[in-house]
Amino acid sequence: MIPHTSKKHALALDFGGTKLAAGVVNIETGEISALVRKSTPAEQGAQATLQTMLAAGQEAVKRSGLESQILRVGVSFGGPVSKDRTTVLHSHHVADWDGIRLTDQISQVFGIPAYMDNDANAAALGEWHFGAGKGAENMVYIQVSTGVGAGLILNGQLFRGSALAGEFGHIIVQPGGPRCACGRFGCVESLCSGWALARDGKAALREAPLHSPLRELCAGDLDQISAKTVIEACRRGDAQAEAILQRAFTGLAIGIANVVSLFDPDTLVLGGGVTRAQDVLLRFLEPALQEYLHPLSKGRFVLKFSELNGMETLLGAALLA
Amino acid sequence: MIPHTSKKHALALDFGGTKLAAGVVNIETGEISALVRKSTPAEQGAQATLQTMLAAGQEAVKRSGLESQILRVGVSFGGPVSKDRTTVLHSHHVADWDGIRLTDQISQVFGIPAYMDNDANAAALGEWHFGAGKGAENMVYIQVSTGVGAGLILNGQLFRGSALAGEFGHIIVQPGGPRCACGRFGCVESLCSGWALARDGKAALREAPLHSPLRELCAGDLDQISAKTVIEACRRGDAQAEAILQRAFTGLAIGIANVVSLFDPDTLVLGGGVTRAQDVLLRFLEPALQEYLHPLSKGRFVLKFSELNGMETLLGAALLA
Numbered sequence: 001m002i003p004h005t006s007k008k009h010a011l012a013l014d015f016g017g018t019k020l021a022a023g024v025v026n027i028e029t030g031e032i033s034a035l036v037r038k039s040t041p042a043e044q045g046a047q048a049t050l051q052t053m054l055a056a057g058q059e060a061v062k063r064s065g066l067e068s069q070i071l072r073v074g075v076s077f078g079g080p081v082s083k084d085r086t087t088v089l090h091s092h093h094v095a096d097w098d099g100i101r102l103t104d105q106i107s108q109v110f111g112i113p114a115y116m117d118n119d120a121n122a123a124a125l126g127e128w129h130f131g132a133g134k135g136a137e138n139m140v141y142i143q144v145s146t147g148v149g150a151g152l153i154l155n156g157q158l159f160r161g162s163a164l165a166g167e168f169g170h171i172i173v174q175p176g177g178p179r180c181a182c183g184r185f186g187c188v189e190s191l192c193s194g195w196a197l198a199r200d201g202k203a204a205l206r207e208a209p210l211h212s213p214l215r216e217l218c219a220g221d222l223d224q225i226s227a228k229t230v231i232e233a234c235r236r237g238d239a240q241a242e243a244i245l246q247r248a249f250t251g252l253a254i255g256i257a258n259v260v261s262l263f264d265p266d267t268l269v270l271g272g273g274v275t276r277a278q279d280v281l282l283r284f285l286e287p288a289l290q291e292y293l294h295p296l297s298k299g300r301f302v303l304k305f306s307e308l309n310g311m312e313t314l315l316g317a318a319l320l321a
Numbered sequence: 322m323i324p325h326t327s328k329k330h331a332l333a334l335d336f337g338g339t340k341l342a343a344g345v346v347n348i349e350t351g352e353i354s355a356l357v358r359k360s361t362p363a364e365q366g367a368q369a370t371l372q373t374m375l376a377a378g379q380e381a382v383k384r385s386g387l388e389s390q391i392l393r394v395g396v397s398f399g400g401p402v403s404k405d406r407t408t409v410l411h412s413h414h415v416a417d418w419d420g421i422r423l424t425d426q427i428s429q430v431f432g433i434p435a436y437m438d439n440d441a442n443a444a445a446l447g448e449w450h451f452g453a454g455k456g457a458e459n460m461v462y463i464q465v466s467t468g469v470g471a472g473l474i475l476n477g478q479l480f481r482g483s484a485l486a487g488e489f490g491h492i493i494v495q496p497g498g499p500r501c502a503c504g505r506f507g508c509v510e511s512l513c514s515g516w517a518l519a520r521d522g523k524a525a526l527r528e529a530p531l532h533s534p535l536r537e538l539c540a541g542d543l544d545q546i547s548a549k550t551v552i553e554a555c556r557r558g559d560a561q562a563e564a565i566l567q568r569a570f571t572g573l574a575i576g577i578a579n580v581v582s583l584f585d586p587d588t589l590v591l592g593g594g595v596t597r598a599q600d601v602l603l604r605f606l607e608p609a610l611q612e613y614l615h616p617l618s619k620g621r622f623v624l625k626f627s628e629l630n631g632m633e634t635l636l637g638a639a640l641l642a
Contacts, residue, residue, distance in 0.1 A: 137483075152583075154475060161459050258493060261489075261492050262486060265483065291505075294488065300483060
């Protein structure tokens with residue numbers, strides 16, 4: 001008989017809008033024993049996505065050789081989930097997810113309990129247990145990737161409000177600013193998310209000089225422009241890219257200043273793809289924080305970057321219970 | 322011998338920037354047995370203010386006839402207090418408060434333990450126990466009076482962050498907007514607080530037509546203009562006052578929308594002098610909330626007004642322990 005305490009692993013499943021990941025995680029050490037990644041078959045809808053993920057999860061379990069030690073499945077979903085965290089409310093990226101009781105289906109397939117939360121909450125948990133937020137009492141984790149979200153650790157536990165707390169991407173910091181995916185104008189996400197930077201880069205290319213780093217990086221092809229292109233163009237001195245990122249990270253700074261005024265955290269962690277360009281981000285973010293942070297807030301919290309190399313969501317999913 | 326359980330009263334002291342209040346509160350029922358009010362001798366500084374309050378507290382105890390049943394003193398202070406809540410950090414209204422260990426001094430005078438918090442937190446507690454927030458699990462209390470603040474009840478308890486959480490008045494909702502008391506621009510407080518409305522009313526009077534409700538209400542005297550004047554002028558159809566309040570309560574609405582996105586509360590309570598003009602407030606606030614609330618936030622929370630007639634801070638102070 002295997003003693004219960006030897007079951008210190010979780011199968012973690014991360015449903016992203018563009019990527020799926022599955023891995024077997026040692027929940028004491030954060031070690032990932034098997035990692036399987038797939039592209040999200042977004043255009044084929046929710047059921048195809050789920051089947052792809054289930055296959056990836058089974059592959060991860062098999063490759064890990066730890067099947068008997070896995071006590072649960074932790075699921076991160078890239079979108080809002082129900083208050084009881086059994087059911088997907090919506091995905092902005094993949095059709096037909098609304099109302100799917102995801103934990104039931106996953107639990108049945110693997111024969112162990114399954115637990116779910118949204119990706120920002122999972123990533124906040126991961127960063128808090130294993131990464132930059134270790135030891136924090138009040139921590140705000142801000143994720144700037146394709147979209148923008150946040151996970152809140154308050155008084156040493158994940159705070160969910162009535163279910164949808166932490167919608168940092170949709171606080172309005174520039175009324176009358178660019179249109180957001182939510183239909184309103186000037187949300188943080190409409191300014192500094194991956195999709196917003198790509199949108200602004202494409203608009204800039206239409207008016208770009210004949211020779212500019214932005215134009216050269218994408219060979220004049222609109223479809224080649226992503227947030228990465230804009231960031232790299234800025235590194236090469238592109239004036240349009242600089243203006244885009246100035247506006248974007250000023251918006252992020254105002255959002256951070258507001259969150260700090262409301263939560264008075266000891267630790268603020270930045271994660272997500274866009275924040276990996278720390279050099280460019282800090283060039284704009286630091287002076288903007290100086291300008292926009294409340295005088296009393298300065299020096300009251302530490303600003304850190306994710307320390308988990310993009311694994312924070314998967315690691316956090318493993319901790320859900 | 323009086324059994325311990327009969328001690329169900331607290332002496333509550335409310336240090337406001339312009340008014341002081343002391344009363345003996347039944348902490349089970351919220352009944353106030355004796356209420357003594359004084360003007361804050363602001364120009365004479367902290368020590369004179371403290372002496373005035375101590376005298377008021379002693380008078381309240383005596384008038385109540387409940388001295389033997391008072392188990393503690395609860396203190397609300399109109400400004401930030403230290404993390405351990407023994408010491409005043411600052412008052413924006415009265416000089417020389419910084420660093421005064423207020424609970425020690427009060428405890429010595431009355432011979433019972435004293436507990437302190439800032440006024441917005443005290444008011445949130447009061448409203449949550451005795452008023453519009455009864456039964457809420459996650460409640461945001463927003464106070465719009467001379468200044469603007471908030472108290473946060475999260476997962477059924479007051480949330481303080483590292484000490485200064487809830488600075489709703491200083492979230493920026495209109496970058497580049499009017500200058501705030503904190504030195505930055507476009508904070509909620511710079512738009513809709515009592516002092517901001519008075520400032521805007523005075524500026525309007527300088528350009529007011531010869532016959533306008535605003536001019537008539539103050540008899541052309543700048544010094545007569547307060548937030549109340551602006552609100553009353555709006556009721557009488559004054560176009561300048563309408564424009565002032567439109568901007569002010571749009572700013573408040575954006576702040577509320579942002580707070581709702583972050584906290585996902587079940588209940589949001591508006592209190593403080595400016596919110597007592599519910600007719601005028603709602604005329605501008607409701608359409609602005611329709612415009613600025615996240616689509617997913619609509620219908621997820623109830624918006625209420627304080628039910629404690631200005632006594633929420635004193636009642637909440639009595640609950641501090």
